[in-house]
Amino acid sequence: MIHPLKLAEMVLRAVNRLRRNLYRRGLLRSARLPRPVISIGNRSMGGAGKTPTVIAVARHLVAAGLRVVVLSRGHGRGSAERSETVLSADARRYGDEPVVIAAAMPDATVIVGRDRYHAALSFLRDCDCDVFVLDDGFQHLQLDRDVDIVIEDDGATWLREGFSALRDADLVVGRGAASTATYRARLEPVAVRGSETHSGLADLRGAAVFAFAGLASNDQFFTMLENLGARLVGQRSFSDHHPYSAADIREIREAARASGATITVTTEKDLVKIPNEGFAAVVAEMRIEPEAFFDRLLEAVGAAHNRLAPDDRG
Secondary structure: OOOHHHHHHHHHHHHHHHHHHHHHOOOOOOEOOOOOEEEEEEOEOOOOOHHHHHHHHHHHHHHOOOOEEEEEOOOOOOOOOOOEEOOOOOHHHHOHHHHHHHHHOOOOEEEEOOOHHHHHHHHHHHOOOOEEEEEOOOOOOOEOOOEEEEEEEOOOOOEOOOHHHHHHOOEEEEEOOOOOOOEEEEEEEEEEEOOOOOOOHHHHOOOEEEEEEOOOOHHHHHHHHHHOOOEEEEEEEOOOOOOOOHHHHHHHHHHHHHHOOOEEEEEHHHHOOOOOOOOEEEEEEEEEEOOHHHHHHHHHHHHHHHHOOHHHOO
8 A cells, every 4th residue: 555645745746747847848938037046956855955055055156256146935934925035033924944044144135935036026126136046946947047956865755856857957966875966965063053051063062962853854953963972862853844832842841851951952944933942053054065066056157147138137
């Protein structure tokens, strides 16, 4: 008997395969923006490290002197129908991932909206940029892109698309020991924030830690903490993009106290939804190697800019 989740995966993959073929044949057409567009996405359901990859790519583009705008759907936000610029750390309004991206990238603009094409056009009516970065864009075929970056996680369990979809990828970045991709990515913890008693990664070594997370793959986060030398005395898993309630926070506090933990740790993505609760977050950054990845990316952006009509160039 087929597992219900496996059946859902098969249906989703079939639908996405049909959609992609319709776009490839020109029966459906993607809308074109008057600026280069870089898409960052994956084939799996959630996870794969898209948000830290968006940050890594945006940082490199900004360092190269480009004006960057990140386009995100803003999953789970309250005002899903309208587009707006992320101007605060209000995760309920903008979504957890856009708030994390905006905090990490103060020199870039982050816009949330279901219709990312019209959100970008609205931005260009009053402002300008050199390049748009489309967050979680591999299946967002309604918007044309100049560079498709796809993150392949060899530990992914459920897939939105089959291997044939990679024909449309320009740069494939592999995660995991089994990956054979030319470009490799690893998520590297770099800091701890939000704790008065633990200010660095070294402080986690040997510490009694209670951990919780609401990611597509919470086990990866728990393993990261163990690799940092933390002594996990308890943990709680929530679904991806989980909206924490007061009851959830009470449960976490009670479980942490009962476990004897000296610190309660979560992810940046979770912490932005529960500020001022005394929890700590591990800050992790995506490292993409070799450096030639970014050279190819900048070359592709330059080529895309040259293809634009003179009136469309920033």
